[in-house]
Amino acid sequence: MRGGQRAAGCADRGLLFCEDFERLPLGGPASLRWGVDTRHGTLSVQQQRRNRVLNVHTEGNGRAFLRIDDFAAPGNAFFGRVRVKVDAFPTAPDWAHFTLVEITGGGSSEVVRPIGGQWAPPLQGSFLGVGADGGPTGDWTDWRQSAPTVADRWQCFEWQWDPADNRVALWIDGVSRPELSASTKQHGGNPVDFVLPQADTVKLGWQLYQPGPTPARFDLWLDDIALGPRRIGC
Template sequence: MRRLLTILAATVMLGAGAASAAEAGAAARGSCRPGLLFCEDFERLPTGGAATLKWGVDTRNGALTVERARRGNKVLHVRTAGNGHAFLRVDDFAAPGNRFFGRMRLRVDAFPTAPDWAHFTLVEATGSGSDEIVRPVGGQYAPTVPGTFWGVGADGGPTGDWTNWRESAPVAEDTWQCFEWMLDANGNRVAVWIDGVANPELTASTTDHGGNDVPFVLPVVDTVKVGWQLYQDGSTPGAYDLWIDDLALSTRRLGC
């Protein structure tokens, strides 16, 4: 009997240890690790207005606040009114060979359904050597379908790809998703993954970017902004809320 109790106790302890290990592993996956080009999981920041020396704030008719999510972890709440913007801004950024991967977990309360062709972006990369403003995560409301869809992000410069939304990539409201992107100067490539699945229809390269015949040239990226911007006034809804977590920039793909 005593031996049976000992075995049962050991089994319980082993199960608790396995659960603790699983919880620790889950926490590690969501935390910042050494060796990344940039990382922010918001856990060390106080709740309230976002303020840190790690990154800057770029807002107009918008705000960034750190708050606790339902699962207890901290997240960044992005809120804008109308066609305002609110971005977390990473300055003095540099990636070896001008090639890097990004990842964030994202939940958007609602996307625009008016005016027609309302265009929005969530990630923006700029730098020297090219006039392009590269926006790998962004999209547009298309009244002809109708629907709101993610689009090719090599836009903001002479290529003008922001109208290149893809019906095969519809947005999802009020649900957590994992977004990844890659920018690579070799071939001026942009790639996107949603929930770990590659979306080749959202890719771009020097001559294949969905815009006009002007070649797409990736800038030497020195600034990365993550948040929200809408480019048309009088939108529906009139304000936008989204939440971001586990933001990281790396020399390799991090996965979800």
């Protein structure tokens, strides 16, 4: 975690959702405030030094998500934050595509992925990008060479969901990353206008879409998840 610092926890009553795992028992997830979405994957609360965190484990091209259902933000505008450490990102097959955060809802059939990326074989590296799959704007990932993934290190990701311009903005470790933003007409070059859904489901975890990946399994850790009407900070 950045500089050994932690967020203030879940004491802020203005938050729309918060989970720091500190009050959950170790082992399989046991919370009435969020659910689980898995296929060839598992979630488990683990102790790391002084903190409890959520381990996300998948096999092959499986998925494992903490799922927040019935989410509602006033005016469909909100900010999110999550701390993430990924053991390793895929290096095969070519163009392997992965997701860490996925948001869906009414008003648009888009599947919006504020945090995700892709293995790019021409550059022999994996890179972050804002992406969507399906819906009127089709399938786009829009990875950026300026945003290489970082393995085996805690990072703080923040995003803004702004319906005013159908904008998704991103910060990494408190630094704005405008090249990873999407908006009404900036979403991978597709000429069809991009429209944000009325967000009602937020999923955080891991999904890889191509079979036979390298490595054959993935582990990552999540902590300090928060959604709120204002930027939450790291």
